[in-house]
Amino acid sequence: MKENFDFLMPSVNFFGKGVIKKIGARAKMLKMSKPLIVTDKFLRKMPNGPVEQTLASLKSAGVDYAIYDGVEPNPKVRNIQEAKKIYLDNSCDSIITVGGGSSHDAGKGTGIILTNGDDITKLAGIETLDNPLPPLMAVNTTAGTASELTRHCVITNEQTKLKFVVVSWRNVPLVSFNDPMLMLDVPAGLTASTGMDTFVQAIEPYVSTNRNEITDGQCIQAIKLVEESLREVVANGHNIEARTKMVEAEMLGGMAFNNADLGYVHAMAHQLGGQYDAPHGVCCAILLPIVEQYNLIACPERFAQLAEVMGEDTTGLSTRDAAELSIKAMRQMCDDVNIPRSIKAIGAKPEDFELMAENALKDGNAPSNPRKGTKKELVQLFQAAYDAE
Numbered sequence: 001m002k003e004n005f006d007f008l009m010p011s012v013n014f015f016g017k018g019v020i021k022k023i024g025a026r027a028k029m030l031k032m033s034k035p036l037i038v039t040d041k042f043l044r045k046m047p048n049g050p051v052e053q054t055l056a057s058l059k060s061a062g063v064d065y066a067i068y069d070g071v072e073p074n075p076k077v078r079n080i081q082e083a084k085k086i087y088l089d090n091s092c093d094s095i096i097t098v099g100g101g102s103s104h105d106a107g108k109g110t111g112i113i114l115t116n117g118d119d120i121t122k123l124a125g126i127e128t129l130d131n132p133l134p135p136l137m138a139v140n141t142t143a144g145t146a147s148e149l150t151r152h153c154v155i156t157n158e159q160t161k162l163k164f165v166v167v168s169w170r171n172v173p174l175v176s177f178n179d180p181m182l183m184l185d186v187p188a189g190l191t192a193s194t195g196m197d198t199f200v201q202a203i204e205p206y207v208s209t210n211r212n213e214i215t216d217g218q219c220i221q222a223i224k225l226v227e228e229s230l231r232e233v234v235a236n237g238h239n240i241e242a243r244t245k246m247v248e249a250e251m252l253g254g255m256a257f258n259n260a261d262l263g264y265v266h267a268m269a270h271q272l273g274g275q276y277d278a279p280h281g282v283c284c285a286i287l288l289p290i291v292e293q294y295n296l297i298a299c300p301e302r303f304a305q306l307a308e309v310m311g312e313d314t315t316g317l318s319t320r321d322a323a324e325l326s327i328k329a330m331r332q333m334c335d336d337v338n339i340p341r342s343i344k345a346i347g348a349k350p351e352d353f354e355l356m357a358e359n360a361l362k363d364g365n366a367p368s369n370p371r372k373g374t375k376k377e378l379v380q381l382f383q384a385a386y387d388a389e
């Protein structure tokens with residue numbers, strides 16, 4: 001083989017009850033001799049939880065490991081610097097993330113600064129990475145950001161409170177594990193917020209300027225699955241059928257936005273998440289009906305189709321009226337799973353809106369939004385999300 005041959009390996013997505021047991025064998029197959037486990041303290045302490053099950057499988061395959069368990073929600077630059085130190089101190093050669101989006105993004109960020117330079121803030125943007133990351137696998141525990149299979153790495157600069165995205169095919173984990181049995185004890189509030197992220201990640205690619213027929217199919221199926229299961233799984237986390245459908249929806253949405261990209265809901269939610277350290281799914285959910293109402297004139301027929309997929313009766317309605325029903329259905333979903341209507345609930349302050357609007361337009365998710373906004377319009381959208389009742 002050519003020396004320094006630089007290639008992207010195809011990724012494999014394992015899904016289903018018990019797939020976590022395969023991780024040790026996969027680590028061996030990938031010749032991982034000492035992966036760094038990147039996770040948080042809560043998951044590490046959980047008896048027979050995802051970390052314990054991951055370590056058991058690695059041990060049975062004879063694979064050594066080191067652990068970094070300091071991942072915070074909205075993972076910070078300091079988290080990936082700490083993880084990098086443990087990686088180097090322990091002579092690790094690969095990374096396994098265990099958790100939801102925060103763990104996966106922290107693991108990707110660690111991999112990025114190991115091979116692409118120490119200052120990740122300089123790598124914000126699309127396809128900015130010159131070098132491959134160390135081999136990376138992801139064990140997913142929420143449905144979810146889908147970061148376990150996407151090319152997105154979202155990190156917060158705790159100094160500037162700016163949450164930024166590094167979008168690159170180099171970030172895609174080599175193997176993802178989605179085992180619904182690992183998710184049964186996720187609390188209702190976290191199930192709702194992460195589930196709303198999945199909902200948004202199926203809607204934004206459907207109206208994105210980069211969509212295609214393949215991503216459309218993925219989005220439609222993902223939205224149907226969320227409609228069939230999110231309310232049920234918030235009501236009863238041990239409903240295995242509903243948990244499984246949410247995982248399917250999450251994976252489909254992730255595959256869709258890997259190719260079709262997202263839009264202003266995510267671009268603006270990243271500003272709220274960075275500024276107020278608020279849960280990503282809640283930020284996305286509050287913004288969803290407001291931003292899509294604004295987007296509606298860009299592609300009313302797409303929103304009319306969404307209304308039908310969401311179970312609304314559009315018989316005899318004009319395209320415009322049918323499209324409005326999709327916004328109503330989005331708001332209903334938020335209400336049903338107890339998402340607050342206003343960004344006041346996460347501590348938002350109107351004096352921050354100018355800067356957040358400016359930064360949202362620079363976010364890696366902004367270019368594919370169906371309606372091209374001005375800074376003034378985005379300030380108005382933040383204000384509408386503040387005034388909403």
Ligand SMILES: [Fe+2]
Pocket residue numbers: 145197201266280284
């Ligand atoms: Fe998201």
